[in-house]
Amino acid sequence: MNFSDNELKILIDRSDCEQLLFQKADKVRRQHYGTDVYIRGLIELSNYCKNNCYYCGIRCGNKEIDRYRLSKEEIMSCCEQGYGLGFRTFVLQGGEDVYFSDKIICDIVSSIKKIYSDCAITLSLGEKTYSSYKAIFDAGADRYLLRHETANPAHYRQLHPDSLSIENRKECLWNLKKIGYQVGSGFMVGSPFQTTELIIEDLRFLQELQPDMIGIGPFIPHKNTPFGQHSSGNLNLSLRLIAILRLMFPHALIPATTALGTITQNGRELGLTVGANVVMPNLSPVKFRKQYELYDNKICTGEEAAECRKCLEKRVKAAGYNIVTHIGHVKK
Ligand code: SAM
């Protein structure tokens, strides 16, 4: 569906017609994906990061956390466990950790692919050069998640230090597309200084990019960041945006994010009922979970992978949908 800026403004700002919006979005979701919910096993490789994004709990300026990185053996063992639990996509996410050179990442990716040839590998490791992205793609990676964070240059400056730019972020996204990755982008809802006009710019950028995956979730403050005193993004605004995205991008893979489940107990279930069709339970070793704290009070930091999987199964069922064991590519 195509909306004018005026229509978007009304849909974003007004809660009085949101029930209708939610119903429409669910109808569109069911037309394309039925009640299927795809699961992605999230493996948080490292909480080292050379960047210093003002919102992020693992920014290099946060001296209060213990840093960790997983070994190849630990990563392979997460995949083994995940495969047994029905995961057919592994998402390797982390801060921009210089230890993970192209050579190391390519070796990890090709080793996973060799054993689990029926699985997709998604990476979410931040900004890299064209040649790095290409080498990792050639090693077997299928998808890449890189939220644009905000499409507006001035707002981007308010959220990031000068070493990062929206121009480079967007160029990375275009490069990923050119190489042949299935690409995911997105933004935080309620990030400091965000306005309705800025959200409309984000939606317009996504229309230009035409990503396969769109991840949005509420901003949540982390106490050891410059934005520690800001308030969290709003639940219903986050839900309205998921629904708007479903209508604008009927085929997209849209996760009900952990951040949504953190701001309210049944946030992920609510996300599923308004258009989301993906959940990303954590497969990282429990002993490191707390250290990958992007924001305060992040959920699912104490449970084993099998427990998380079972818990989500129940939650998804209760919301009226079904987790499927499937590679879960985008349906076009
Ligand atoms: N380094 C990679 C990157 O930059 O894309 C991946 C890791 S980064 C922590 C993953 C995502 O977490 C970011 O794109 C950002 O939108 C989200 N994030 C970071 N801090 C957050 C916060 N305080 N609240 C909500 N989401 C946050």
Ligand code: FES
């Ligand atoms: Fe690097 Fe957040 S600042 S992952």
